[in-house]
Amino acid sequence: MKATQGECEFFSVKTEKRNAEKLRQWLASKQLLEHNFGTMPSADFIFFPIKRKLLKQEAKELKKIVPSFAINKLLFSPVTSQPQSLKEALRKKLSEKEFSKLVSSFDTLGNIAIIEIPKELEKKEKLIAKALLETNKSIKTVCKKLGAHKGKFRLEPVKIIGGEKKLLATxxxxxxxxxxxxxxxxxxxxxxxxxxxxxxxxxxxxxxxxxxxxxxxxxxxxxxxxxxxxxxxxxxxxxxxxxxxxxxxxxxxxxxxxxxxxxxxxxxxxxxxxxxxxxxxxxxxxxxxxxxxxxxxxxxxxxxxxxxxxxxxxxxxxxxxxxxxxxxxxxxxxxxxxxxxxxxxxxxxxxxxxxxxxxxxx
Ligand SMILES: C[S@@+](CC[C@H](N)C(=O)[O-])C[C@H]1O[C@@H](n2cnc3c(N)ncnc32)[C@H](O)[C@@H]1O
Missing domain, CATH: 3.40.50.150 (Vaccinia Virus protein VP39)
Structure with a gap:
């Protein structure tokens, strides 16, 4: 089986779905569960990734709790936790130099966010906007500042760089x-x-x-x-x-x-x-x-x-x-x-x- 990005091969214990909770508890009590990777369900079965192959004695013990199970080697995907902040979302997507230039604070006017994009990050502005939309669900439009407030009306020029194309904020x-x-x-x-x-x-x-x-x-x-x-x-x-x-x-x-x-x-x-x-x-x-x-x-x-x-x-x-x-x-x-x-x-x-x-x- 070909691994896709982030996947890893582990020993797994397969059992019927109705026995899933019993199996999970037993694996957890033996500290055998591979917590960083998710279980894999099929129509009737569930596969738990485990840290190592079961010892003979452990297999005997498990048989008493879950009569039918099988041990296989399988590919599992990592458990992905949603990034909580713009910085967290971009830490691995920007180089160290780019990351140091990121201005992670931004103003919000209702559903519209206005953020400063430093010159060095202009090529990454769409990526930054996407990360901002993903980490702030109430934001629907992301604009970048094009300069300081200017003129007698003190207007701040902006450009939409992500989300809905609207500039009317509530x-x-x-x-x-x-x-x-x-x-x-x-x-x-x-x-x-x-x-x-x-x-x-x-x-x-x-x-x-x-x-x-x-x-x-x-x-x-x-x-x-x-x-x-x-x-x-x-x-x-x-x-x-x-x-x-x-x-x-x-x-x-x-x-x-x-x-x-x-x-x-x-x-x-x-x-x-x-x-x-x-x-x-x-x-x-x-x-x-x-x-x-x-x-x-x-x-x-x-x-x-x-x-x-x-x-x-x-x-x-x-x-x-x-x-x-x-x-x-x-x-x-x-x-x-x-x-x-x-x-x-x-x-x-x-x-x-x-x-x-x-x-x-x-
Ligand atoms: C810094 S903004 C403050 C706007 C508003 N008070 C606020 O806090 O959102 C200054 C405002 O003064 C207006 N303004 C500039 N010169 C003016 C003048 N001579 N007479 C009346 N309004 C003026 C601008 O158009 C702008 O809307």
């Missing part, structure tokens, strides 16, 4: 559901903790400026998880606004979240002067250019601003706090820093931070 977070057109509007599941951190601070009656709203995660999570009065969700990317509209309806918050299509810099000073009790500014690359708009739209009795920025890891806060204070002063307003923290590391030199500050006065 993602759940904090009791909300979001439809997201992957690659056509910004979305980061990594900010979920931030959204709930802010939601917990919101008091009844607050009117919120949700600048740079994307498909709506900040204002919709706030609407579902706080006693806020209203949030104005301002966004420039028309595709993001289309999904913002849809997500507002999907989450039944149309009486609390109001979409506004346009540029924060143009709309806010005109329509929302002295207006907001709280403003969230999740545009870490460039929000400083919109600080004046935020300060103009802050309610004179007091407004809390959550300001995100990419900053040097070596000195994360000095320049940004300086800018906040100077900008407020320019409009005759006072500021008080309430909280500052790192949100995530972006690279070795750069981190993303949030600064919560209160601005008050006319």
């Amino acid at each position: 993602y759940r977070e904090s009791g909300c559901v979001f439809k997201i057109p992957v690659g056509k509007a910004f979305f980061s599941p990594r900010l979920s903790t931030e959204r709930m951190r802010i939601a917990k601070q919101i008091k009844a009656g607050e009117v919120i400026g949700a600048f740079f709203a994307g498909v709506g995660p900040f204002p919709i999570v706030f609407a579902k998880n706080s006693p806020m009065e209203a949030a104005f969700a301002i966004e420039l990317n028309p595709i993001a606004v289309k999904f913002l509209d849809e997500n507002i309806l999907l989450n039944k918050v149309e009486n609390k979240v109001f979409p506004v299509f346009g540029d924060v810099k143009k709309i806010v000073p005109k329509k929302f002067k002295n207006f907001f009790h709280r403003i969230v500014m999740p545009l870490p690359k460039g929000a400083k250019d919109f600080l004046e708009s935020a300060i103009i739209s802050a309610h004179p009795k007091g407004c809390i601003i959550h300001f995100y920025a990419f900053v040097p890891a070596a000195d994360p806060y000095t320049t940004t706090i300086d800018l906040i204070e100077k900008t407020a002063k320019k409009f005759g307003k006072k500021t008080r820093i309430l909280h500052k923290q790192q949100v995530r590391a972006f690279s070795k030199e750069t981190i993303q931070i949030v600064i919560d500050f209160e601005v008050s006065g006319n």
Whole structure:
């Protein structure tokens, strides 16, 4: 008999299926079972692979328990255990050098996974996607990142490398559901903790400026998880606004979240002067250019601003706090820093931070 990959020849004990359990127990008690290889069933019989031929004395003993059995040499297949992780699935399929380059972490948006494929592994991207689909049953589509977030809409270009050819994700977070057109509007599941951190601070009656709203995660999570009065969700990317509209309806918050299509810099000073009790500014690359708009739209009795920025890891806060204070002063307003923290590391030199500050006065 010709062996196929992984098969091995062993002595085996054959018996009728009805005696299988008795035989298995006896072989196990003698530590004769070859556990790494599976049994082989036929229509009426079963074959157990064993570590060695039975001794005469053992055969005599077995006859008393299982009257009819036969010893043969046969090929058995190894018991295959399903790999549990992407790394485990690829360990033997990539060379050592390739394996060392593998980035095994990935983002998921509902059924869509987004993974980084290093240049050295580009030829193996289909294999990586297949392994990811096999080890994560809820994933139906695998995309690779084609580059960093770019442009004023902060889009992350992606390409499908495995699974279903669809880029519309349904993602759940904090009791909300979001439809997201992957690659056509910004979305980061990594900010979920931030959204709930802010939601917990919101008091009844607050009117919120949700600048740079994307498909709506900040204002919709706030609407579902706080006693806020209203949030104005301002966004420039028309595709993001289309999904913002849809997500507002999907989450039944149309009486609390109001979409506004346009540029924060143009709309806010005109329509929302002295207006907001709280403003969230999740545009870490460039929000400083919109600080004046935020300060103009802050309610004179007091407004809390959550300001995100990419900053040097070596000195994360000095320049940004300086800018906040100077900008407020320019409009005759006072500021008080309430909280500052790192949100995530972006690279070795750069981190993303949030600064919560209160601005008050006319
Ligand atoms: C980093 S994303 C954040 C999106 C969303 N808040 C989230 O967390 O998923 C920044 C968003 O700001 C939008 N944006 C950029 N410049 C803008 C502007 N001047 N006015 C309004 N929106 C702007 C982009 O299109 C993008 O959707």
